[in-house]
Structure formats: structure tokens, C-alpha cells
Amino acid sequence: MVNIAGENTESKDTAPAFFVGVVFNGSEDDLKGTLKSVLKQNSFSRSIHIFYPVQKHIVPIEQDNITCTSYNSKDDFFRKLADAIEGTEADYCTVLWSGEEFFESAFDSVNRIFTQYSNINWLTGIQALRSPAGFNISLGSTAMRRWSYKIYEHNLYKNSGRFIPPASTFWRKDIWKQVSPWLHFVEQNDFCEDLWVALFKTQQLYTCKVYFSTSANDTKLYKPGIKRPNSPALIEDRALERVKEFFFINNIPYLRFLYRAEGEFAPVVRFDHNTQSYFLSQY
Amino acid sequence: MQYPKISIVTVSFNSAQYIEAGILSILEQGYPALEYIVVDGGSTDGTRDIIDKYRYRIAHVIYEPDNGPAEALNKGFKLATGEIMGWLNSDDRLHTRSLFAVAEIFNSLNDVSWMMGFPTWFSANGVCVNEIYYNRTGPYFFPQYIGDNLHLKFARWSKWRFAMGDFSAIQQESVFWRRSLWEKAGSHVKEEFIAFDLELWTRFFEHAQLYTAQAMVGGFRVHGNQVSFNQQQRYKQESQKFIDAFRQRLFEQNFGYTMRTLLARLTKPFYYYETPVLKKIYPRVVDLPPHIIYDFLKKQFIIGES
Numbered sequence: 327m328v329n330i331a332g333e334n335t336e337s338k339d340t341a342p343a344f345f346v347g348v349v350f351n352g353s354e355d356d357l358k359g360t361l362k363s364v365l366k367q368n369s370f371s372r373s374i375h376i377f378y379p380v381q382k383h384i385v386p387i388e389q390d391n392i393t394c395t396s397y398n399s400k401d402d403f404f405r406k407l408a409d410a411i412e413g414t415e416a417d418y419c420t421v422l423w424s425g426e427e428f429f430e431s432a433f434d435s436v437n438r439i440f441t442q443y444s445n446i447n448w449l450t451g452i453q454a455l456r457s458p459a460g461f462n463i464s465l466g467s468t469a470m471r472r473w474s475y476k477i478y479e480h481n482l483y484k485n486s487g488r489f490i491p492p493a494s495t496f497w498r499k500d501i502w503k504q505v506s507p508w509l510h511f512v513e514q515n516d517f518c519e520d521l522w523v524a525l526f527k528t529q530q531l532y533t534c535k536v537y538f539s540t541s542a543n544d545t546k547l548y549k550p551g552i553k554r555p556n557s558p559a560l561i562e563d564r565a566l567e568r569v570k571e572f573f574f575i576n577n578i579p580y581l582r583f584l585y586r587a588e589g590e591f592a593p594v595v596r597f598d599h600n601t602q603s604y605f606l607s608q609y
Numbered sequence: 610m611q612y613p614k615i616s617i618v619t620v621s622f623n624s625a626q627y628i629e630a631g632i633l634s635i636l637e638q639g640y641p642a643l644e645y646i647v648v649d650g651g652s653t654d655g656t657r658d659i660i661d662k663y664r665y666r667i668a669h670v671i672y673e674p675d676n677g678p679a680e681a682l683n684k685g686f687k688l689a690t691g692e693i694m695g696w697l698n699s700d701d702r703l704h705t706r707s708l709f710a711v712a713e714i715f716n717s718l719n720d721v722s723w724m725m726g727f728p729t730w731f732s733a734n735g736v737c738v739n740e741i742y743y744n745r746t747g748p749y750f751f752p753q754y755i756g757d758n759l760h761l762k763f764a765r766w767s768k769w770r771f772a773m774g775d776f777s778a779i780q781q782e783s784v785f786w787r788r789s790l791w792e793k794a795g796s797h798v799k800e801e802f803i804a805f806d807l808e809l810w811t812r813f814f815e816h817a818q819l820y821t822a823q824a825m826v827g828g829f830r831v832h833g834n835q836v837s838f839n840q841q842q843r844y845k846q847e848s849q850k851f852i853d854a855f856r857q858r859l860f861e862q863n864f865g866y867t868m869r870t871l872l873a874r875l876t877k878p879f880y881y882y883e884t885p886v887l888k889k890i891y892p893r894v895v896d897l898p899p900h901i902i903y904d905f906l907k908k909q910f911i912i913g914e915s
Contacts, residue, residue, distance in 0.1 A: 431736045452739060454825060455905070459713065460706035462825045463903045464727045464739065537729075537737040540705075597738045599730065599831035 342417035342437055343371040345499065347407055349423050349517070350378035356425035356542070357384075361392075363427035370433045375410045376424075377403055404511035404520075411502055418496050421518065425542045426493035427456070432538040436496045439534060439595055442604050447529045448497035449595065450490055451538030462540050472533045474590035475526040482519060490531070492518050493539035497525055504528045530592035534604075612642040612712055615785070616691030620648045620681035624699035625655040627830060630735065631699050632659070636666050640708040644668045644691045648681040656699075679800040686796070695785040700830045702731060703782070710824035711785045714901055714910050722817035723786035724901065725779060726826025728764050733832040764821045768814040769895040772856040773873060779819070781806045782827030790817055803840055804847035811855045822901035822910065869894060 346364050350357055357376070364372055373391050378384045380396040395410070397403035411419055418436060432451070439449060452471065454462040473490060481488050495518075497505075508524035511517065525531070593606035617635055621628050635645055645667050647660050651674040664670055669688045675681045682696055693715055697703060707726065714724055730738050766779065794812040798805040813819070860866045873894045878884075880891035891897075902913040 429737055431734065434734070435736050457710070457824075457903060457905070458908055459709040461710035462704055462707075463823045464729070464825050465823065468739075535739055537739065597732060597736065599732065599738075600833075602733055 341370050342440075343373060343415065344433055344436075344496075345411060345414040345416035345419040346372055346374045347410060347419070347421035348374060348376045349403075349421065350376055350382065350384060351424045352382055353424065354384075359427050360422065360424045363429075366430055367428060367433035370437070371416075373414055373416050375407075377407060379403075400517075401511070404509075404517060407517065408506065408509060408511075411499070412506065414499060416499055419499055419502075420493065420496045421521070422493035422539070423541075426453075426491070427540050428493060429537045429539060432494075435534070435536050435538065439604055440496075440498065443532075443595070443606070446532050446595075447501045448495065448525050449532040449534055450496075451494040451534040451536045453491035453494045454537060454540045456540045456542045458542075464537075468533060468535055468594055472591050472594065473531045475523075475530070476590060478522060478526060478531075490518070490522055491539060491541060493541065495522075495531075496538075501525075501528055530590075532592045532595055534595040536595075536597060610713070611716060612640065613693050613715055614642045614644055614691040615640065615693040615695070615708055615711060616644040616646065616686075616689035617694075618646045618648065618682055618685030618689065618696040619699055620650070620678045620685065620696070621652060621656050621660070621699035622650040622678075622681075623652045623654040623656060625652070625659060627700035627832070628656055629659050629662075631697060631702055632663050632667075634702040634704075635697065635708075636663060638703065638706055638708045640706075640712070642691075642712075643708065644689060646685040646688055647671070648675070648685045650675040650677075650681050676800065677803070679798045679802065679805040682805075683797050683800065686791075686798075692788050693785055694788060694791055697782055697827060700832065700835070701782040701827060702735075702830065703827045704729070704737075704825040707824065707826040710822065710826060710910075714822055714824070715785070715787065717909055718820075718901065718912060720912075721820050721901070722790040723784065723813055724820045724822055725764065726783035726822050726824050728780040728783060729825055729828040731828045731830040733830065735830075737828060765892075765897045765900065766814075766819045766821075767896045767898060768818075768855075768859065769869060769873065770897065771810070771814055772852065772859045773870060773895070774852060779807075779810055780827065780829060782829050784819075785826070786813065802847050804844050804851065807848045808851050811851050814855070818898045820898050820901050820912075823903055824901075824910075 344367070348357065348360055348364075361374070364374060371391070374393070376384070376392065376394045378394065378396055380398055384394060393410075395406050397406055407421065411421075418440060435451070436449070440446060450471065450473075452464075452468075454464050456462055470488065478490070505521075505524045505528055508527045509520060511520045522531075593608055595604050596607050597603075598605050619628075619631060619635070624631075632647070635643070646669045647667055648671040649656060649660060651672070657672065660667070660670060669685070671681075671684055671688075673684075675684065678698075685696070686694065693711060695711075704726075710726070711724070714721060732738060764780075766775070790813060793816045794809065799808050802808055810819075863869075873891060876887065876891040876894055879887035882888075900913045901910050903909075904911050
């Protein structure tokens with residue numbers, strides 16, 4: 327049976343499963359909000375893993391598909407997270423901090439995009455900022471959310487504060503075997519810095535112009551890790567990189583050819599309301 | 610924080626497919642001073658059953674035939690007692706806790722008489738997208754390729770810009786206004802038109818500036834069965850008529866109208882294409898009000914730089 331949106335409503339039993347790793351930030355309320363937003367994605371089966379530091383108290387959550395795992399150190403956490411992803415039977419994975427929440431239809435969008443584009447291995451969507459009163463603020467342009475490996479590395483070096491939002495980033499489980507050899511979790515770093523670098527080794531990151539998640543701004547979830555080594559290649563590129571990034575992020579159209587010519591970026595995944603499906607676009 | 614009373618009217622006619630999501634998007638806000646009014650014009654597809662399900666949480670429900678959504682809206686607004694007003698069509702949705710954003714804006718910014726949230730769109734099955742479909746032909750540097758980046762530029766109006774024809778993206782689902790403005794503008798929408806929303810904006814512009822906020826307030830669900838799509842030609846014709854009349858009034862009241870229009874046309878590309886320095890001319894020429902931005906440090910809305 328197909329509904330007006332062209333969606334096969336009988337396919338729920340065979341809908342793909344999601345692995346959701348939640349990194350507990352210390353606030354039970356934040357965790358509740360995150361879990362609520364995961365459980366709202368009710369067309370999909372979810373395997374939820376909550377990781378919390380052993381010294382923090384967490385009320386055990388007794389629910390199917392929710393596993394709570396404590397860790398002693400960051401190293402221990404990284405290892406347990408990698409093991410959990412390795413062992414999951416889910417089709418798509420994401421890891422987020424408690425305090426981040428998914429938009430209602432996020433999993434549905436992710437599934438549709440992965441289904442429509444079998445060549446996309448990982449993608450990121452838009453993250454809105456959540457005010458203390460709970461409403462969402464939309465900031466920034468798509469250009470600010472596009473990443474090449476070079477720009478990502480450059481941003482790590484700068485510690486610019488611009489980052490790839492975990493709750494809006496998903497990858498296929500079946501590429502994990504290609505990703506894991508590149509994982510060299512560094513104790514001082516945030517877990518996703520190393521994860522994104524490893525994912526970048528497999529493919530460019532596709533950016534989607536769809537809202538996937540929201541994050542509470544004042545929890546300062548993202549803590550940049552150590553400054554990256556000042557590699558000779560990076561020094562060489564830095565000046566030009568800065569100029570190009572300025573034009574690109576500010577989206578000055580007639581200067582964007584600098585990036586277009588290099589083809590550094592994966593196309594943007596956009597939604598076409600006429601066909602109710604996604605399409606790829608350069609911008 | 611004081612919560613001003615917000616009145617929202619939803620009009621429906623055979624909207625069973627989407628109305629529940631719309632009603633819940635309002636009721637689940639948890640806004641303590643909400644006055645929600647639903648007017649149904651004689652649905653026969655189960656819409657009434659859905660409304661009845663939530664009737665105990667709705668301030669007023671009217672079931673009676675009408676001659677279209679404008680008449681139904683007038684019936685609803687006659688019952689409204691809120692200090693802040695707005696309407697949501699039965700297929701559209703509000704964003705999570707957006708009424709709190711509306712309340713904060715009107716509470717803290719006295720100069721704001723009507724406002725629009727950050728425009729967003731929903732797909733038929735509820736995917737929230739930050740762009741509407743643009744015609745994707747033409748050179749890659751045409752504005753349609755940088756649609757979302759231009760939202761904040763598109764989503765900024767003055768009566769001048771409105772009169773020049775840049776009006777189509779005032780997103781009704783995200784618009785709220787003070788009762789005082791509604792009363793100054795005549796306290797009704799015109800029932801003989803389908804572009805009655807646009808006609809109302811022309812009357813609002815006579816009295817106050819429209820401010821745009823970064824907050825996500827409401828979203829338009831694009832499912833292809835809307836009046837604005839089904840009767841697109843008529844909607845456009847009516848809109849053009851209102852704009853022409855509005856432009857004529859502005860022309861008669863302002864000696865320098867033609868010069869201002871000319872200057873605006875010349876400087877608009879610099880604004881759209883982020884040309885350093887020159888981009889600042891257009892907003893001054895057409896007198897665009899600044900955006901309302903949210904200051905996360907102060908935890909409040911403030912008027913941004915113009």
C-alpha cells in the first residue's frame with residue numbers, strides 16, 4: 327500500500343534498524359530528552375547504547391533495546407563504543423551527546439536518502455540550536471555545513487568552533503570495517519573528531535538540507551581536542567585555505583568557483599517538494 | 610516570565626489526513642496562555658472526529674458551513690480574545706515550543722507589532738526542510754542555487770520591498786501579530802479573495818514594519834493539494850492586484866517613490882550577492898528592518914544590526 331507521499335506503508339516490518347550511541351553528559355533531564363526523541367522515531371527499530379562515566383550515577387533504564395555501559399577512562403569509552411558499533415546488527419549508526427535531540431522525521435529522512443543513493447556512505451544534516459525555553463533557532467547557511475577533509479582538518483588545527491554535529495551525522499554500518507582501521511582515538515580529543523577523520527578516509531561527507539537534530543547551545547557539548555600537529559602541508563595550504571574558506575562560508579556566489587573547480591565537496595542532498603524525493607546539487 | 614494570551618485559529622475542510630499533526634503541534638507546545646479556536650466548514654472525511662478527540666483542550670469549536678477559509682477565519686477571530694494572534698492552516702504545523710519564542714519576542718520588544726519566524730517547509734510526510742523548491746535552471750550563480758542562504762535576505766521586508774513585488778515568501782504559518790495592529794487594520798480578512806492573507810499584509814504594512822526572527826515558528830507543508838497550488842493562477846492574479854494597488858498608494862503618498870524603486874533595482878544584486886560594502890545600500894534604500902536575533906548569552910531576543 328502506498329500513501330500520498332509515495333511511501334510504502336507496508337514496509338515497516340522490514341524497515342532498517344538504527345544504532346544510536348548516547349554519550350551521557352551528566353544531566354538526567356538531557357538524557358531523557360534525547361531518549362524521547364529517539365523513541366519518537368517509531369517506524370524503525372533502534373538499538374540504543376548509553377555510555378556513562380563510572381563515577382556518575384545513572385538510573386538504570388529497563389527497556390528493550392537500551393544498553394547502559396559504564397567506562398573508566400576515555401580510552402575505555404572509545405574502545406567500548408567501537409566494540410558496540412562493531413557488534414551491532416543495525417543498518418545505520420549515529421553517536422550523539424545527551425542533550426542533542428532528533429527532529430521527528432530524522433530517521434525517516436536518513437533512511438530515504440541512504441535508500442535512494444546507495445553510493446552515499448555517510449551524511450550530515452542541519453542541526454538547529456535549542457534555546458533554554460525549548461524553541462529552536464536556525465542559524466547559518468548550507469555552505470557553512472559543507473566539509474571537505476581538507477577543511478575539516480584545517481578547522482581542527484584552528485579549533486574554530488565550527489564542527490560536524492554528531493546527532494545530525496549518520497553512516498552505514500557496513501562501512502565500519504573500512505573505518506575501524508583508521509580509528510586512532512586520542513585521549514585528549516573528543517570522540518567524534520577521530521571518528522570523522524576515519525570516516526573521511528572512506529568518502530567525502532554529504533551534506534543534506536534537512537533538519538535532523540537540535541542541540542542545547544549552553545551545554546557546550548563540543549570540547550575541541552588537542553591542536554593538531556602543524557604539518558608542512560597544512561602550513562603551505564593555510565593562507566590560500568583561509569581566503570577560499572572566507573569566500574565559501576560567506577557564500578559569495580561569483581567566487582565560489584574556487585571550490586567548484588577543485589571538486590573537493592560532495593554534492594548537497596536537497597529535497598524536491600514536487601517529486602517528494604531527494605536530489606543532488608552542487609549547492 | 611509573563612505569558613501573553615495567544616489566540617490561534619485553525620480552519621479546516623476535509624483535512625483528515627493532516628489536521629491531527631497540526632492540532633498536536635499547537636496543543637503539545639504546553640503554552641499556558643493559549644486560546645485555540647477551530648472552525649470547520651462541514652467536513653465529511655472524518656476531520657470532525659479528529660477535532661472532537663481534542664475538543665476538551667480547544668477553547669472554541671465551530672462546526673458550520675462557510676464560503677471558504679476567509680469567512681471561517683473571521684468567525685474564529687471574532688471569538689479570539691488574545692493579545693497576540695495568528696492562524697495555522699489545517700495541513701501546516703508549528704515547531705516545538707515556538708509559541709514561547711513568539712511570547713518572548715512580543716514581551717521583550719515593544720516596537721514589534723507583527724513578526725515572522727524563520728521560514729521552513731515540511732514535506733507531505735513531515736520532513737522538515739529548510740528550502741522550498743526553486744527552479745533549478747540557469748547559471749550556477751543564480752539565487753536559486755543558494756536558496757537557503759538567501760532565506761534571511763528574502764525573509765526581510767519593508768513596505769517598499771513589498772510594493773516592489775518581493776512578497777511571495779512571507780510565510781503565513783510563521784506570522785503573529787498584536788491585537789492592536791489587527792484592530793488598526795480593520796479586524797477582518799477579506800472574504801471574497803483567496804489571497805486574503807496577502808491582502809491582510811498590505812493593510813498591516815500601512816501601520817507597522819514586519820520583523821523577521823531567527824526562531825523556527827511554523828512550517829508550510831507542501832503536499833500539492835493546497836489552495837495556493839490548486840488555484841495558483843487565481844492566487845497570483847489577486848496578489849498582483851493587491852500589490853499594484855498598494856504600490857499606487859505608496860506612489861501617491863511619496864514623492865521620491867520612482868527614484869527609490871530605481872535605486873533599489875540597481876543595488877539589489879549587490880545585496881543578494883554579498884558584495885562587500887555595496888551590499889549595505891539596498892537595505893537602506895528599501896528601509897528593511899533589522900532581524901530579531903536570539904542572544905544565547907543573555908538568553909533573550911534582541912533586535913540585530915540593521
